[in-house]
Amino acid sequence: MTFKTRFAPSPTGPLHLGHAYSAMLASDMAASEGGEFLLRIEDIDQSRSRTYWEEQIFDDLDWLGLRWSKPVMRQSDRLPVYENALDTLWARGLLYPCTCNRKDIAAATNAPQEGAPLLGPDGLIYPGTCRIRMQGEDLSQRPRPKNEPLRLDVFKAGRHVFGPKTPMGRFEERGEGPNGETGIITFTPEELESTIGDVVLSRRDMGTSYHLSVVLDDAAQEITRVVRGQDLFEATRIHVLLQALLDLPTPEYFHHRLIRDEVGKRLAKRDDARAISKYRAEGVSNSDVRAKVGL
Numbered sequence: 001m002t003f004k005t006r007f008a009p010s011p012t013g014p015l016h017l018g019h020a021y022s023a024m025l026a027s028d029m030a031a032s033e034g035g036e037f038l039l040r041i042e043d044i045d046q047s048r049s050r051t052y053w054e055e056q057i058f059d060d061l062d063w064l065g066l067r068w069s070k071p072v073m074r075q076s077d078r079l080p081v082y083e084n085a086l087d088t089l090w091a092r093g094l095l096y097p098c099t100c101n102r103k104d105i106a107a108a109t110n111a112p113q114e115g116a117p118l119l120g121p122d123g124l125i126y127p128g129t130c131r132i133r134m135q136g137e138d139l140s141q142r143p144r145p146k147n148e149p150l151r152l153d154v155f156k157a158g159r160h161v162f163g164p165k166t167p168m169g170r171f172e173e174r175g176e177g178p179n180g181e182t183g184i185i186t187f188t189p190e191e192l193e194s195t196i197g198d199v200v201l202s203r204r205d206m207g208t209s210y211h212l213s214v215v216l217d218d219a220a221q222e223i224t225r226v227v228r229g230q231d232l233f234e235a236t237r238i239h240v241l242l243q244a245l246l247d248l249p250t251p252e253y254f255h256h257r258l259i260r261d262e263v264g265k266r267l268a269k270r271d272d273a274r275a276i277s278k279y280r281a282e283g284v285s286n287s288d289v290r291a292k293v294g295l
Helices: 017-032 051-063 079-091 102-109 129-133 154-161 189-195 210-220 236-245 276-281 286-293
Strands: 004-007 036-041 095-097 150-152 169-173 183-187 200-202 225-229 252-256
Touching (some): 017 286, 079 095, 079 150, 079 200, 079 210, 183 236, 189 236
Antiparallel strands (some): 095 150, 150 200, 169 183
16 A cells, blocks of 8 residues: 555645644655655635635645645535535434534533533534434434534444444554654543534535545545644544544554744744745745754
8 A cells, every 4th residue: 555645734824834844744754655745625614715825835835845646636626525424424323413503502511510611622522412402303304504514423423333342443643642642542432422522524604524524535535644733633533433434444643743933832824924935935945944843
C-alpha cells in the first residue's frame, strides 16, 4: 500500500504559520516514505468559503515549495457521498433530528442537576435532549430539509460496533496528543458518551459536517497517515467510530504541536500578521518560514 498523507485546508481565510507547519510536515513525511502528498479543499461551509481564498491556498503552498497529486479533491463535489452515508446511518437507527440551539444546550448543561458543564471536541457536550424527546416517535423516514441537523446516538453507535467481542475502539497515534498520548489509544462506548456526546453529523444548511466528511474523504483518498494538530486529537475517537460504522479503514494518526504566538495563544485565520502571504510580500523566503516553525 502506498504511503499517503494530506493537507486539508478550508478556503475561509488566509493560511498562517500553523498551516505551513502542518502542510510541510505532512509533505516531508510523504517524501521520506517514498509516498504521496495530497491536497483537499474542505469547502462544505459555502457561506464562508471563497474562491479567492482557495486560489491563495494554491499560491501559498506552491511558494512553500510543496507539490501535490492532481486532481485536488473538493468537498463541495462530494455531497452525494455524504448523503448516502447519512442514509446508511439513519437506516440503522443511529441518527435523530435535533432542534436545540446553542442556548438550549447551554441551559441544559448548566441545570443544577447536571453539575458543571463538560466540554468535548465540539464544545459543550450535548445532553441528549432531542434523543430523549424522540423516543417512541416514528423515525422510519429521514427528514430531508438541510436546515434540520442530525445527531449521532454515540452510545448506541458504540455498542453497535464495539460489542462484547470487541469492547473498545482503537487507533495508532504516531505523534502525540495534548497530554503526551501516543502509541495504541483505546476507548469504550461509555467514554464516548461521557466525554463526546451525540455529535452533529449533518449541520444546518450544509447537509454534512466536518466529522462525517473528513472520514469519508480520507477513505476515498486512501490516506494511510492523517497529519494534523493536537487540537483535533479528541475528535479522533469520533472518526474511528464512524470508520467502524461505515466499514472504512482506520489510518495512522500523527497529531502535532500547535504553532502559537508570543503569549502562547494558538494561531487563527484572523491572525493576518502571521499569514503566509504577508511573509511572501515582505520578502521572507520559504526556508525562513521552515526555520520559524522548527522544521
